[in-house]
Amino acid sequence: MRSWLAVLACLCAAAAAAEAKTHHHTWNITYQYKSLDCFRKLAVAINGESPGPTIRATQGDTLVVTVHNMLDTENTAIHWHGIRQIGSPWADGTAGVTQCPILPGETFTYRFVVDRPGTYMYHAHYGMQRVAGLDGMLVVSVPDGVAEPFAYDGEHTVLLMDWWHQSVYEQAVGLASTPMVFVGEPKSLLINGRGVFNCSPPEANNGGGAACNAFGPECGWPTLFTAAPGKTYRLRIGSLTSLSSLSFEIEGHTMTVVEADGYYVTPVTVKNLFIYSGETYSVLITADQDPSRSYWAASNVVSRDPTKTAPGRAVVRYAAAGGGGGARSDDPRTPPPAGPRWNDTASRIAQSRSFAALPGHVEPPPARPDRVLLLLNTQDKIDNHTKWAINGISLSFPATPYLVAMKHNLHSEFDQRPPPDSYDHRSLNISQPPSPANLAVSHAAYRLAFGSVVDVVLQNTMIPSNRRSETHPWHLHGHDFWVLGYGEGKFVPEVDGPRLTNTAARGGAVMKNTVALHPMGWTAVRFRASNPGVWLFHCHLEAHVYMGMGVVFEEGVEMVSRLPASIMGCGRTKGHHY
Numbered sequence: 414m415r416s417w418l419a420v421l422a423c424l425c426a427a428a429a430a431a432e433a434k435t436h437h438h439t440w441n442i443t444y445q446y447k448s449l450d451c452f453r454k455l456a457v458a459i460n461g462e463s464p465g466p467t468i469r470a471t472q473g474d475t476l477v478v479t480v481h482n483m484l485d486t487e488n489t490a491i492h493w494h495g496i497r498q499i500g501s502p503w504a505d506g507t508a509g510v511t512q513c514p515i516l517p518g519e520t521f522t523y524r525f526v527v528d529r530p531g532t533y534m535y536h537a538h539y540g541m542q543r544v545a546g547l548d549g550m551l552v553v554s555v556p557d558g559v560a561e562p563f564a565y566d567g568e569h570t571v572l573l574m575d576w577w578h579q580s581v582y583e584q585a586v587g588l589a590s591t592p593m594v595f596v597g598e599p600k601s602l603l604i605n606g607r608g609v610f611n612c613s614p615p616e617a618n619n620g621g622g623a624a625c626n627a628f629g630p631e632c633g634w635p636t637l638f639t640a641a642p643g644k645t646y647r648l649r650i651g652s653l654t655s656l657s658s659l660s661f662e663i664e665g666h667t668m669t670v671v672e673a674d675g676y677y678v679t680p681v682t683v684k685n686l687f688i689y690s691g692e693t694y695s696v697l698i699t700a701d702q703d704p705s706r707s708y709w710a711a712s713n714v715v716s717r718d719p720t721k722t723a724p725g726r727a728v729v730r731y732a733a734a735g736g737g738g739g740a741r742s743d744d745p746r747t748p749p750p751a752g753p754r755w756n757d758t759a760s761r762i763a764q765s766r767s768f769a770a771l772p773g774h775v776e777p778p779p780a781r782p783d784r785v786l787l788l789l790n791t792q793d794k795i796d797n798h799t800k801w802a803i804n805g806i807s808l809s810f811p812a813t814p815y816l817v818a819m820k821h822n823l824h825s826e827f828d829q830r831p832p833p834d835s836y837d838h839r840s841l842n843i844s845q846p847p848s849p850a851n852l853a854v855s856h857a858a859y860r861l862a863f864g865s866v867v868d869v870v871l872q873n874t875m876i877p878s879n880r881r882s883e884t885h886p887w888h889l890h891g892h893d894f895w896v897l898g899y900g901e902g903k904f905v906p907e908v909d910g911p912r913l914t915n916t917a918a919r920g921g922a923v924m925k926n927t928v929a930l931h932p933m934g935w936t937a938v939r940f941r942a943s944n945p946g947v948w949l950f951h952c953h954l955e956a957h958v959y960m961g962m963g964v965v966f967e968e969g970v971e972m973v974s975r976l977p978a979s980i981m982g983c984g985r986t987k988g989h990h991y
């Protein structure tokens with residue numbers, strides 16, 4: 414107990430001693446033709462780049478990002494994924510929750526402190542816009558003079574994405590249509606924004622022969638990094654896939670996981686890393702293989718049909734391999750790693766369970782919760798629309814952002830009836846979930862007592878129409894949570910509740926901001942509702958949150974200081990002066 418306090422105290426002291434800097438970034442957001450996987454399509458770019466630049470800062474620094482929305486026909490908003498926004502809840506970038514969207518032609522400035530070191534990300538949080546490629550990584554270093562609990566010779570970022578050829582509009586309209594037109598499996602997997610789509614079968618490129626150019630300058634597997642033999646590298650890996658759960662591995666090399674979502678974990682060596690949308694990991698990899706050749710890094714789809722999406726690839730080169738960086742003749746002649754069996758849920762759960770907080774670096778969870786939310790995840794039909802619902806409520810964002818409506822008591826702007834804390838878990842059969850009696854699309858929200866400890870148990874189910882159960886990575890804004898456990902089947906409060914209490918008491922629970930809810934299973938997390946504001950908690954799959962798979966938590970909104978006028982301008986906030 415004393416050791417973690419000591420470590421936290423010394424980190425804070427070091428952070429305070431170092432001079433905090435302010436980093437200014439100015440971003441022009443535009444649509445651009447990009448051929449990220451050799452197929453030309455419109456992408457949303459930051460200063461011409463998609464994915465956007467990696468932002469770097471040091472713990473305690475302030476980031477000031479001025480966003481010019483130059484999209485002409487589309488709103489935007491940018492979320493800083495994993496940054497808790499303590500004291501700046503209006504800078505969370507979640508359209509409909511913490512701000513009005515940034516209108517075409519308008520400028521919005523995000524200003525916030527990066528209070529914890531670690532690997533984070535940013536991405537669009539307006540409609541399904543992230544699908545169009547508005548995303549990137551955010552790396553926060555420890556202050557000078559603070560040692561990390563592992564050593565490495567160099568570091569690289571690895572951003573994993575999935576990619577479609579139809580536009581974000583077609584995807585969104587399809588999902589909202591009756592009957593629903595699903596977005597389908599991704600056409601490509603991207604690593605650091607690059608992939609190679611097979612242009613040769615004409616039917617594969619939607620008839621757009623000219624759009625698919627296997628010989629374009631952008632078309633080729635990217636170099637992930639060039640290693641010096643014997644050296645150890647830190648890879649900061651983040652997934653911003655829109656649909657896919659992935660397995661990432663590097664041919665011939667093992668990886669040692671040392672960080673997850675900004676917290677150190679007890680090192681775990683793996684052949685492949687399962688990574689779910691919204692998660693980040695740091696892994697250490699030592700260049701200890703034959704330096705006369707190069708190696709594939711690969712991402713493979715798991716949990717969904719992998720046969721429709723070829724593996725994402727990038728090349729790990731050795732400096733000794735004759736240089737020529739990027740030359741195709743240097744690409745490995747081996748096939749890329751095939752990845753694990755896509756439907757081997759047990760090994761994914763086992764890896765999720767294998768992570769433990771590094772002793773001395775993570776505060777242990779409070780002993781017990783003040784409130785328990787049992788959240789049932791179901792897919793249902795509402796007025797013939799296919800929707801995801803949580804305890805029967807399918808979330809839709811109100812015209813007036815929750816933060817403004819709640820802070821200014823605009824009660825007509827959202828549903829005042831709180832969503833249910835639980836469901837009938839006794840009679841539930843997760844293979845055949847009944848349609849909830851209260852099923853509705855709503856702008857409801859959970860109001861949490863400020864400072865209270867909240868447990869959330871997410872319960873997965875089977876989708877009645879296709880008899881499948883999917884993986885849902887749940888992401889919490891404004892907080893990190895302790896992961897108390899993963900279970901298979903149905904959560905039984907009388908049996909599983911006491912086990913969670915024991916886990917909490919034993920210590921070692923990892924802290925994260927995103928956690929997987931595995932097929933036909935449950936996942937339990939605990940957090941302290943101590944960050945004044947209004948925060949989204951949602952499935953990180955773009956299609957799912959668009960179909961209502963999220964909830965909203967409010968805590969201490971009355972303690973939030975005066976809201977900036979820049980977040981207003983929509984719904985009831987139009988023309989109001991606060």
Ligand SMILES: *[C@@H]1O[C@H](CO)[C@@H](O)[C@H](O)[C@H]1NC(C)=O
Pocket residue numbers: 439441460
């Ligand atoms: C952003 O757009 C403005 C106006 O067109 C231009 O002056 C500026 O150079 C652009 N900035 C960048 C970084 O592209």
Ligand SMILES: *[C@@H]1O[C@H](CO)[C@@H](O)[C@H](O)[C@H]1NC(C)=O
Pocket residue numbers: 756
């Ligand atoms: C997993 O998928 C394969 C086909 O890829 C199938 O043959 C096998 O039966 C499946 N296993 C389970 C447990 O569903």
Ligand SMILES: *[C@@H]1O[C@H](CO)[C@@H](O)[C@H](O)[C@H]1NC(C)=O
Pocket residue numbers: 796797
């Ligand atoms: C829903 O779909 C069914 C079958 O296609 C149709 O008969 C019914 O009229 C639709 N209901 C609504 C409310 O659109």
Ligand SMILES: *[C@@H]1O[C@H](CO)[C@@H](O)[C@H](O)[C@H]1NC(C)=O
Pocket residue numbers: 842843844845
């Ligand atoms: C749950 O539903 C499945 C699928 O309909 C059925 O096979 C099973 O017998 C049910 N289980 C119980 C305990 O009723």
Ligand SMILES: [Cu+2]
Pocket residue numbers: 884885886952953954957958962
């Ligand atoms: Cu989901």
